[in-house]
Amino acid sequence: MTTRLFGQKITRREDPRLLTGHGRYVDDVSGTAIAAAFVRSPHAHADILDIDVTGALDVAGVIAVWTHEDLPGQAAERLPMLIPHPSIVAPHTGYALARDHVNFVGEPIVMVIAENRYIAEDAANRIEVEYSFREAVVGVEASREGTRIVHEGMKDNVAAHIVQDVGDVDAGLEGAPHVLELDLEFERSACMPMEGKGVVARWDPGEESLEVHSSTQTSTGLRAVLAAKLEIPLTRVEVITPDVGGAFGVKINHPWPEELAVACAARALETTVKWTEDRREHFISSAHERAQTQWVKVGFDDEGRILGLDVKFWHDNGAYLPYGVIVPLNTSTHIMGPYVIPAFRVEYWSLYTNTVMVTPYRGAGRAHAVFMMERTMDAIAAELGLDRTEVRLRNFVRDFPHPMGLRMQDGAEGCIDSGDFVTSMDKLKSIVGWDEFETYREQARTEGRRVGIGLACYIESTGAGPYEGGHIEVESSGRVNVWTGLTTHGQAHATVFAQIVADELGVPLETVHVKTGDTRKLPYSVGTWGSRGAVMAGNALHLTAKKVRQKALRIAGESLEADPEDLEIDEGMIQVKGDPSASMPLAAVSVLSNPLRYAFDESARAATQFAKDSAEDEPSIGPGEQPGLEEQEFFSPLRSTVANGMHAAIVETDPETADIRILRYCVVHDCGPMVNPLVVEGQVHGGVAQGVGGALYEKMAYDADGQLLNASFMDFLMPFASEVPHVETDHLETPSPLNPLGIKGAGEAGTIPAATAIASAIEDAEGIPIRSMPLDPSTLWHMRTNHAAGELNRSR
Amino acid sequence: MTEDIGTEPTSNIRLAVNGTLHELEVPDRKLLSDVLRQDLELTGTHVGCEHGVCGACTVQLDGEPVRSCLMFAVTAQGHEITTVEGIGDDPENPSDVQQAFIDCHGLQCGFCTPGFVTTIDAYIDENPNPTEEEAREAVSGNLCRCTGYQNIVSAVCRAAELRAEGASQ
Numbered sequence: 001m002t003t004r005l006f007g008q009k010i011t012r013r014e015d016p017r018l019l020t021g022h023g024r025y026v027d028d029v030s031g032t033a034i035a036a037a038f039v040r041s042p043h044a045h046a047d048i049l050d051i052d053v054t055g056a057l058d059v060a061g062v063i064a065v066w067t068h069e070d071l072p073g074q075a076a077e078r079l080p081m082l083i084p085h086p087s088i089v090a091p092h093t094g095y096a097l098a099r100d101h102v103n104f105v106g107e108p109i110v111m112v113i114a115e116n117r118y119i120a121e122d123a124a125n126r127i128e129v130e131y132s133f134r135e136a137v138v139g140v141e142a143s144r145e146g147t148r149i150v151h152e153g154m155k156d157n158v159a160a161h162i163v164q165d166v167g168d169v170d171a172g173l174e175g176a177p178h179v180l181e182l183d184l185e186f187e188r189s190a191c192m193p194m195e196g197k198g199v200v201a202r203w204d205p206g207e208e209s210l211e212v213h214s215s216t217q218t219s220t221g222l223r224a225v226l227a228a229k230l231e232i233p234l235t236r237v238e239v240i241t242p243d244v245g246g247a248f249g250v251k252i253n254h255p256w257p258e259e260l261a262v263a264c265a266a267r268a269l270e271t272t273v274k275w276t277e278d279r280r281e282h283f284i285s286s287a288h289e290r291a292q293t294q295w296v297k298v299g300f301d302d303e304g305r306i307l308g309l310d311v312k313f314w315h316d317n318g319a320y321l322p323y324g325v326i327v328p329l330n331t332s333t334h335i336m337g338p339y340v341i342p343a344f345r346v347e348y349w350s351l352y353t354n355t356v357m358v359t360p361y362r363g364a365g366r367a368h369a370v371f372m373m374e375r376t377m378d379a380i381a382a383e384l385g386l387d388r389t390e391v392r393l394r395n396f397v398r399d400f401p402h403p404m405g406l407r408m409q410d411g412a413e414g415c416i417d418s419g420d421f422v423t424s425m426d427k428l429k430s431i432v433g434w435d436e437f438e439t440y441r442e443q444a445r446t447e448g449r450r451v452g453i454g455l456a457c458y459i460e461s462t463g464a465g466p467y468e469g470g471h472i473e474v475e476s477s478g479r480v481n482v483w484t485g486l487t488t489h490g491q492a493h494a495t496v497f498a499q500i501v502a503d504e505l506g507v508p509l510e511t512v513h514v515k516t517g518d519t520r521k522l523p524y525s526v527g528t529w530g531s532r533g534a535v536m537a538g539n540a541l542h543l544t545a546k547k548v549r550q551k552a553l554r555i556a557g558e559s560l561e562a563d564p565e566d567l568e569i570d571e572g573m574i575q576v577k578g579d580p581s582a583s584m585p586l587a588a589v590s591v592l593s594n595p596l597r598y599a600f601d602e603s604a605r606a607a608t609q610f611a612k613d614s615a616e617d618e619p620s621i622g623p624g625e626q627p628g629l630e631e632q633e634f635f636s637p638l639r640s641t642v643a644n645g646m647h648a649a650i651v652e653t654d655p656e657t658a659d660i661r662i663l664r665y666c667v668v669h670d671c672g673p674m675v676n677p678l679v680v681e682g683q684v685h686g687g688v689a690q691g692v693g694g695a696l697y698e699k700m701a702y703d704a705d706g707q708l709l710n711a712s713f714m715d716f717l718m719p720f721a722s723e724v725p726h727v728e729t730d731h732l733e734t735p736s737p738l739n740p741l742g743i744k745g746a747g748e749a750g751t752i753p754a755a756t757a758i759a760s761a762i763e764d765a766e767g768i769p770i771r772s773m774p775l776d777p778s779t780l781w782h783m784r785t786n787h788a789a790g791e792l793n794r795s796r
Numbered sequence: 797m798t799e800d801i802g803t804e805p806t807s808n809i810r811l812a813v814n815g816t817l818h819e820l821e822v823p824d825r826k827l828l829s830d831v832l833r834q835d836l837e838l839t840g841t842h843v844g845c846e847h848g849v850c851g852a853c854t855v856q857l858d859g860e861p862v863r864s865c866l867m868f869a870v871t872a873q874g875h876e877i878t879t880v881e882g883i884g885d886d887p888e889n890p891s892d893v894q895q896a897f898i899d900c901h902g903l904q905c906g907f908c909t910p911g912f913v914t915t916i917d918a919y920i921d922e923n924p925n926p927t928e929e930e931a932r933e934a935v936s937g938n939l940c941r942c943t944g945y946q947n948i949v950s951a952v953c954r955a956a957e958l959r960a961e962g963a964s965q
Contacts, residue, residue: 011898016887018906019894019913021840021880028839060803118823194844194852194907194941245842245907246941279845490904490942678901685944686904713849713939721945722936750944 044706055126106284172308172343176299195245218527241517289361330365454760462745463535485525506569531745687750814882851938
């Protein structure tokens with residue numbers, strides 16, 4: 001019997017290709033295509049008075065120069081607001097090329113098409129734009145004050161506002177023996193995939209069709225929006241997502257202005273046009289995430305049990321709202337975390353500012369929620385003089401499923417479907433050595449060292465619907481082709497989906513070949529985001545493989561004159577259980593499933609021995625049947641799964657320089673049964689690294705005029721190998737009842753609690769309340785000084 | 797004002813890449829990374845930042861790792877360039893460093909990976925038996941946004957083992 005592949009640490013099947021230079025990323029497509037470059041606003045808030053492009057037109061090699069007025073029809077209208085939500089009171093989106101106004105530094109105004117990017121940039125530099133300046137609104141504070149307004153016609157800067165509650169919060173707080181209030185702040189950071197965005201659009205004038213390669217996270221979504229905006233039939237647009245060099249959320253927004261403008265130019269010029277984002281463009285015009293100002297009021301009893309939690313937060317959504325309010329909505333629905341909170345109220349305001357728009361970044365909105373809840377847990381422990389793990393244990397949800405009473409991003413009520421938080425905490429304490437830490441601290445102290453330990457718990461809604469599909473065909477060679485509409489950006493889809501399909505079909509892993517992100521084969525798909533790939537496409541492919549298997553057994557049953565129930569597939573051979581003498585290869589079934597009379601190959605010749613005479617009065621393909629061993633199936637869940645986990649960190653802070661070093665980093669993670677633990681661990685490691693960046697280094701430094709001061713890797717610090725600790729992991733696998741494989745998503749888990757766990761550890765080392773992240777040594781040094789002078793208990 | 801445009805200076809250069817000599821007419825300002833990718837279609841070398849920080853575009857110049865985005869192609873004349881394809885371009889038969897990355901799950905999206913491969917390939921010649929700490933230092937000039945580095949660090953040590961095994965056979 002074939003060993004089950006689900007759960008095995010199988011090395012990745014995509015690796016040999018990527019390691020030997022055979023990856024195909026979007027900039028590798030059509031290397032000789034003509035190129036686009038964009039003139040972008042150097043001002044955060046201004047009216048455009050005049051654009052003089054004459055200088056650009058003189059440059060040899062320039063093919064076209066486009067401003068807003070050159071955009072045709074729907075493409076000249078505002079970009080779509082993709083995910084409407086009742087909380088959105090003022091939906092503002094931008095244009096593919098700015099019309100009359102600019103609202104952030106980096107907003108595209110003019111597109112130059114030239115023989116190559118060098119010439120396009122030369123020409124772009126010769127375009128003169130005349131502006132009338134307006135004062136910029138930068139940061140939550142300025143936006144909230146509302147003395148200056150980002151969008152004309154609005155009386156304030158509020159894009160969205162909502163209140164959700166569970167139970168009677170006011171009564172809960174009033175009756176509580178202890179009440180604490182916390183003011184918190186969270187950073188503005190960005191996904192920063194190593195590959196920026198890019199698009200290659202090819203117009204076929206004969207077919208009047210558009211083929212687009214894009215580094216998008218949703219090829220189907222991009223296809224639909226390009227068809228709508230270019231006003232051409234959907235069947236004449238196809239989007240192919242080749243290898244993608246990381247995404248982490250930023251490539252989910254669609255269309256990016258450049259994707260639309262470049263597609264329009266390809267059609268107008270009847271050729272192939274390409275745009276590859278450079279790093280500065282990525283900093284100033286691709287989306288950021290994270291910035292929030294938060295307020296928490298919590299009531300609790302003498303044991304540390306929470307009786308009421310009242311939360312308000314203000315979210316900086318930047319200049320436009322192209323992707324709706326997923327980020328603040330996720331924050332609002334994840335605050336309660338793994339805890340039973342009898343009375344809860346959350347109110348958010350999502351605010352416009354004259355800075356780059358905010359769309360989801362790995363952990364979308366949830367990292368901020370964890371910051372509020374877990375800083376609150378630590379504050380309760382400090383107030384009562386209790387161990388921080390004990391306070392959490394007393395508040396944990398212990399019965400599953402646990403309905404949360406809140407509407408999540410998918411519109412359904414949130415529900416923690418499975419978990420075992422007590423066991424997770426036991427595991428975490430054990431790996432990090434929680435109970436022995438005081439001894440270690442004492443020893444460090446005698447050496448003149450300052451150390452601290454911290455932790456953070458989280459839940460994460462994963463595997464959101466509405467659906468995902470799979471398509472499988474078995475070739476007559478025995479090769480199994482698998483398609484999913486998902487795109488892939490490092491999540492090992494070619495491996496984990498092959499494992500799932502190979503298991504169900506009973507074929508060797510090597511025969512299964514997975515393709516992703518091509519609308520030509522599977523036009524129904526949602527996309528890769530929100531830790532949903534394995535849950536959604538994994539289950540869809542599991543169901544599809546089941547269907548293929550059933551068809552194969554039915555056909556084989558006829559030829560072997562056996563009940564399909566008595567058949568099994570092992571190593572690609574269909575056989576009667578317990579009687580290997582009666583068997584046929586799956587490849588031969590593929591031949592029999594397609595009643596052609598051409599014998600192309602060995603399998604076809606072999607299949608002749610199993611072919612039966614066709615009955616005289618029956619068609620070759622019966623009613624309800626289709627030729628080929630090929631099926632498509634979709635999976636649509638009731639609601640999101642909810643994964644969970646806990647992180648602990650041990651840090652050392654330098655008594656003199658305030659340098660912060662992470663000595664240990666431990667993760668206990670529960671995403672249900674792991675398809676491939678190697679891949680899950682890799683996702684956790686990478687997530688933690690991004691969390692460490694968010695905790696200690698990464699911050700978008702805007703000045704008051706809306707200029708991003710650190711728009712390069714020299715200035716925006718991302719962690720190198722020297723900054724990321726070794727991550728120690730342990731897993732708990734509590735299956736979800738919400739899908740056949742019982743799996744929950746894992747992609748974002750590593751990032752979500754990292755900054756908060758590190759904040760907890762720094763607070764423990766320093767004895768100073770940490771209320772904002774990220775935290776750099778310089779800030780910590782000033783905090784120490786201020787704290788010693790008794791002036792401030794805020795970290796900034 | 798515009799007379800200089802369109803007459804940008806170009807040079808006829810001879811570029812030795814992965815053991816093959818190419819004769820090319822390229823603009824003087826064209827980056828080595830762009831010439832490798834566009835003129836020679838060696839797209840394994842990737843451009844991540846174009847300001848020399850991320851290391852995705854790392855190639856070997858006479859065996860030493862350099863940033864191909866910080867170098868004009870014309871200045872590479874007279875030197876031996878090795879790209880990731882020169883380290884190993886057969887997926888069925890990866891080099892020791894490439895195999896080590898497979899063994900250790902040292903990559904996810906794979907975009908920064910060629911820069912790590914070229915860097916590590918040169919490094920383990922210099923230090924055939926690195927400690928974990930040395931391995932970490934060896935790769936700490938390259939950015940990776942996916943892996944969290946620890947599997948890359950393991951891959952450095954594994955690559956050294958494989959090279960030693962290869963040498964002893």
